[in-house]
Amino acid sequence: MMEFPVPQSCMKLRIDSRLDQVFMVGHAIRGICSHLGLDKVVVYKLELAVVEAVNNAIKHAYESRPGYPVEITVGLSRECLRFEICDEGNTLNFQRGACLDYDPRDRKTLPERGMGLTIMEEIMDEISYGRREGRNCLTLCKHLTRRRSLHE
Amino acid sequence: MRMEELKSGAALVIKPLERRIDAASATGFKNTLGERIQKGEKFIILDLSEVDFIDSTGLGAIVSVLKSLGDGGELIICNPRETVMSLFRLTRMNRVFQILPSVEEAVASISGT
Numbered sequence: 001m002m003e004f005p006v007p008q009s010c011m012k013l014r015i016d017s018r019l020d021q022v023f024m025v026g027h028a029i030r031g032i033c034s035h036l037g038l039d040k041v042v043v044y045k046l047e048l049a050v051v052e053a054v055n056n057a058i059k060h061a062y063e064s065r066p067g068y069p070v071e072i073t074v075g076l077s078r079e080c081l082r083f084e085i086c087d088e089g090n091t092l093n094f095q096r097g098a099c100l101d102y103d104p105r106d107r108k109t110l111p112e113r114g115m116g117l118t119i120m121e122e123i124m125d126e127i128s129y130g131r132r133e134g135r136n137c138l139t140l141c142k143h144l145t146r147r148r149s150l151h152e
Numbered sequence: 153m154r155m156e157e158l159k160s161g162a163a164l165v166i167k168p169l170e171r172r173i174d175a176a177s178a179t180g181f182k183n184t185l186g187e188r189i190q191k192g193e194k195f196i197i198l199d200l201s202e203v204d205f206i207d208s209t210g211l212g213a214i215v216s217v218l219k220s221l222g223d224g225g226e227l228i229i230c231n232p233r234e235t236v237m238s239l240f241r242l243t244r245m246n247r248v249f250q251i252l253p254s255v256e257e258a259v260a261s262i263s264g265t
Contacts, residue, residue: 019174019175019176020176022174022175022176023172023174023176026172026174026205040234040235041234041235041238043235044205044235044236044238044239045238045242047205048205048207048239051174051175051207052207052208055175055207055208055209058175059175100243100244104244104245104247104248107218107219107223107248108219110215110218110219110248111212111215112212112213112215112216112219113208113209113212115208115211115212115243116207116208118243119208119239119242119243122242123242
């Protein structure tokens with residue numbers, strides 16, 4: 001797995017594997033990112049990336065079964081904002097480089113699902129997925145030292 | 153999901169009153185609009201002025217509604233917030249949907265079809 005900078009401060013959130021709990025994670029991420037003074041569109045995108053990751057853990061790692069933990073660690077360092085989403089479910093076949101391939105003029109080709117990974121890759125600067133201490137961990141990192149990351 | 157509905161000419165204007173269209177609410181959203189389509193609605197205007205968060209499952213539900221309308225129907229998005237609009241751009245769905253700044257313009261667009 002890729003090595004990320006050690007966070008200077010971090011916070012852990014833990015929810016049950018239920019989609020109706022994910023909004024709480026979203027609100028927490030939004031609050032933290034807003035507090036950092038990030039642009040509101042960037043805040044939205046960071047919330048979106050984390051929500052997509054948590055949704056994936058619930059829907060795919062746990063196959064939508066409630067009663068299992070999803071843990072989200074938010075780490076902040078000078079270099080980056082880091083989110084780690086961990087579950088104890090099935091390990092996913094996480095393939096990088098996903099892209100949305102459809103013809104905007106042809107309704108039959110429009111995707112109704114499978115957009116989450118592309119969205120995460122578009123938003124985040126670094127993504128890593130692997131097993132650690134018996135859990136699946138997806139790490140999302142957004143650089144804070146690049147002006148583009150803060151204001152795009 | 154709570155929604156306001158208003159018939160305006162040939163169009164059905166739907167305004168979700170919840171702030172999120174996400175994986176938890178997408179199925180209810182899709183089913184409600186699916187019922188309206190089953191009853192014969194062909195032109196739907198989706199007023200997103202109250203919505204401040206849509207995830208990929210919510211977006212997928214909106215796409216599903218568009219597909220359910222068939223080639224003769226239309227789904228126009230109006231009043232999206234800048235944040236929600238960024239999702240449409242990120243996924244290139246801004247090239248799929250007609251997105252207008254007001255319900256009035258959306259109704260006029262449908263009246264002209």
